Amino acid sequence: NFLPDGAEVFLTHTEDMPVSADIYWSAFRNFVKLQLQFEGHENVRLRKGFGLVGSVVSFYYDPTDLSEGQREMKLVENDDSTKTWRVEEAEPNDLYKSYEMTIKVEGTTSAKVTISTRFVSAIKDRVERRQDIAYHKVHLLGARIRDILNYVVREKVG
16 A cells, blocks of 8 residues: 555655855745745735744645645744755645655755655545655655746846
8 A cells, every 4th residue: 555644755855056055045035035936836925924934825836726725834944054944834734734845955166955845645545645746756846946046046146
């Protein structure tokens, strides 16, 4: 039985970036503006806070399928000393019982970026649950890293 209902999933992906760690890390200074850069985040709104740790944004992930409802993401870590940024779903929803994403930036003249997700799927159908996990592994993790790279290149370099 592939990943029974309620099993925790942990995925990680690392890429080397063609910009310095400081330039890449600069994307994490504004939580709300960063959320606007992510593929699929539609109708982003600040629900709580001022963009600092503890702030919550809401968004629709897939505007063509609003049945999943609006999701809320909370910033739980944004540490300049370790260049670690972490968000989590503010509460369980139709997709995830729990969800956490962490991005860590290392290096000096070129950034080495590691993104990881830890989640428990709320999707009951085994085939759909498996597709969501594959989507994370094959597309989402790398896409997030590149969304951020594209953002800093436009903002800082471009």
